[in-house]
Amino acid sequence: METRRVGVIGGGVVGLCVAYALRNDGHDVTVLDAGPFGAGTSLGNTGWVTPSFSYPLAAPGVVREGLRAALRPDGALVMRPGLDPTFLAWLWRFRQRATLENLRAGTRLLVELNRHTLELFDAYQTAGVAFEMHATGLVVVAKDAHKLDTYRESFAEMRRAGHDAGLVELDRDALAVAEPALDLGVVAAGMQATVDRFVRPESLAAGLVAWLGAHGVDLREGWPVASLRREQDGWRVAGGAGEERFDRVVVATGIGSVALMRPLGIRLPIIGAKGYSLTSRGSGTAPRTALYLAEPRLGVSGYDDAVRVAGVFELPGRSTTVDEARVGRMAEAAASYLVDWRPTEPITSWAGLRPATADGIPIIGPADGLPGLYLATGHGMLGITLGPATGARVADLVRAER
C-alpha cells in the first residue's frame, strides 16, 4: 500500500478517529484544527455509543410532531423555520426523506456502518487509547408506560435491518437493579438495550490526541483552514497559520464543513441542530448508567466523577450560546425521575451544534468531482457512536485507491 501525506481538517471526535485509522495504515498524518482539539460538538455531548438507537431522524410524522413541539417553549424538538432559505431547503429535503421506505433504507445503512462499532471501541483501548467507557447498556424509562412504544418500534426496525442485539423489558425489581438512582414512585416502565455503552467524550478526544501524538501524527491546534485548492495530484490547504500541501485531504469539520466546501462548489445538506448539556457532581444517589428519559427526551450519563444531562434538538441552531433558563429546566426535568440526586455547584452548562444531514445519514467518502478530497461529516446525533466506524471506512477508501 502506498504511504501518503494526509491532512485531516477538524480535530473533533470524527477527525481524530479518521486520523487514528489512517495512521494505523501507515500514512503520514497531520490534523489541523481552528481551535483546541475536541472542543466543538464533541465536547459536552452525552457520549453514548448506541448501535441500538442509530436510526435516521427523518421518520414519518416527525416534521408534524416537531412543529407541534415548537409551540411549547420546553419542547425537546424545536423548529424555528423563519425565512432562512438554507433551513427551508433542508426542511424540504427532510420532509421528502421522511417516508417509511427511506427510514428503513437509512436504518439499514446505519446498522451496516455500526456493524463493528463495539469491537472498534474495544480495539482502541487494546491499542492504548485511554478513555472512560461504561458497558452498562442503555436504559430507557418513562413515567407513562405508553411512551416507550416509539422506542420499541424503532428497535424493532433496527432488528429488521439486521441489528443483532437484545432489548429487555424491565419490571420494577429489574429497574431498581439496573439503575438504583431512579425514583420508582414516578417511573412506570423501562427497558434496556443491552449492548449499548457510553464514553466520556472529552476523555475519548484526549485519549486519541495522546495516542496520535505518541504515534508520530503532526497535531496542530489554532490552525483555521480558509481554503482548499487542488494542485497536481494533491491539495494545497491555506489558513491563518500558513499553507500546507497534502496528497490527500479529509474534511471532518462538523458543522464547519458547509462553509469550507461551498467555495469548491459542494453544497452540503447540513444544518446545525442545537443541543444543550449540564455536567456536575451532585448530592444523593448518582445515576451510573446511560439513562434516557422518554417524556422530556433527555439523556443522562453517569460518569466516574460527574453526571451529565443532555438533550434538545433545536433547528436551525446557529450559535453555541447557552440558554441558562433552558438548562435549568433540563436539570429539573431530569431530577424528577431520580430519587434524590441533585446537581451541586459548579455546574458546567454547554451548547453544541450537531452537524445534521437532511436524511440523517453521515457523509463519508470522496467528494464529488474532487479527486483526493474526502468528506467525513454530517454525523448529527451519532458522531461519537460512528466515529471509529467512520475512521475505518475512510481508511478503507484511501487503501482501495488505485
Ligand SMILES: Cc1cc2nc3c(=O)[nH]c(=O)nc-3n(C[C@H](O)[C@H](O)[C@H](O)COP(=O)(O)OP(=O)(O)OC[C@H]3O[C@@H](n4cnc5c(N)ncnc54)[C@H](O)[C@@H]3O)c2cc1C
Ligand atoms: C446535546 C448533544 C448530545 C449528543 N449526544 C451524543 C451521543 O450520546 N452519542 C453520539 O454518538 N453523538 C452524540 N451527539 C452528537 C455528537 O456530539 C456529534 O455528532 C459529534 O461530536 C460531531 O463530531 P465532529 O468531529 O464531526 O464535529 P466537532 O466535534 O464539532 O469537530 C469539528 C472540528 O472542526 C474544527 N473546524 C471547523 N471548521 C474548521 C476550519 N475551517 N478549519 C479548521 N478546523 C475547523 C472545529 O474547531 C472542531 O474542533 C450529541 C450532540 C449534542 C449536541
